[in-house]
Amino acid sequence: MIEPPSEPESNGVGQTAARPMRILLADDDQLVRAGIAGILSTVPEFEIAAEARDGTEALELTRRHGIDVALLDIQMPRLNGIRTLEQLRRERPDLPVAMLTTFSDEAYVSEAIGLGALGFFLKSDDPRHLIAGVRALAGGGAAFSPRVGRWLVRQEKSAQLGRSTKAQSAVGSLTPRQRDLLAGIGRGQSNAQIARALHLSEGTVKQYLSPLFAALGTENRVQAAIIAYQAGLTDSSDVP
Structure with missing residues (x-):
């Protein structure tokens, strides 16, 4: 379901090959953040520009750091990923946003899709899928890992959108x-x-x-x- 760009190009939000892609990572679990950040940091064109523990921090850091792609945990304290996505759509409508999810988050899927989330990744995803997905988002595409893709199809049916x-x-x-x-x-x-x-x-x-x-x-x-x-x-x- 995802395909990385075949050559360097603009990511659709003003970022080019001249500087790294600035990524916001928001998750209240420090170990999850560290794991995902470690995976993405192996890619030279990626930069983990900011890490947030909740949605409120994610909004503040996005405003401060000129983020190119945001990865949001769905369930976070103070302000969850859905409400954070909703606010980002108002403030940065062109910012590619993906949701970090688990199979227990199914109740939130249809709402996130409706609000314009462009990616869905499992926290336990194969690193290759996560990297390719972030590249696809930055290139203006939509992306979700294979397991999430099959799950989304089932949830889309059951949610009766x-x-x-x-x-x-x-x-x-x-x-x-x-x-x-x-x-x-x-x-x-x-x-x-x-x-x-x-x-x-x-x-x-x-x-x-x-x-x-x-x-x-x-x-x-x-x-x-x-x-x-x-x-x-x-x-x-x-x-x-």
Whole structure:
């Protein structure tokens, strides 16, 4: 479900190859923070610019450090990840935000999707999936690890988000170009990656997104990616 950029490019929020990607990591468990920070710190283009113990700290540090990507634990004291995401969407609507989750957080999944979370990662994820997912987010894509992807599909169905049946039937009426675009979203590709694959300009890809989302009855890339997964538009090799 995730695919790292094939070459250096802008991350869609102003960060380029000229400086490391500044990451905020928010989790109230110090051991979890240390583990994830250790994984991401092995990548030269990543910089753990700030670590927060709760949502209130996460908001303050995001404002202070010019964060490029935020990783938020769903359940934190004072201000949980959902409410933090909600505030970030108001303050930094273009900031890519992913949720750090466990399988016990299912009640929060549909709300996080609706609020615009672009990634979902298990705290026990394979380091390769976490690294590739953060790269995909920074490149303007949506990303979740394979186990989370399968879980999200199940949760999306059980949560009755009110759009799944309509969206699934809509996939059959998409144009070939729209299906190719949806497949790219399902693989976690950024607009720039999709543009290269389809031999289009990035501006044209952006213009195609709104009509595609409208046809599917979705509001964001994660919802579209889930539909791509359900419809079998992502190759099995995309989900190790």
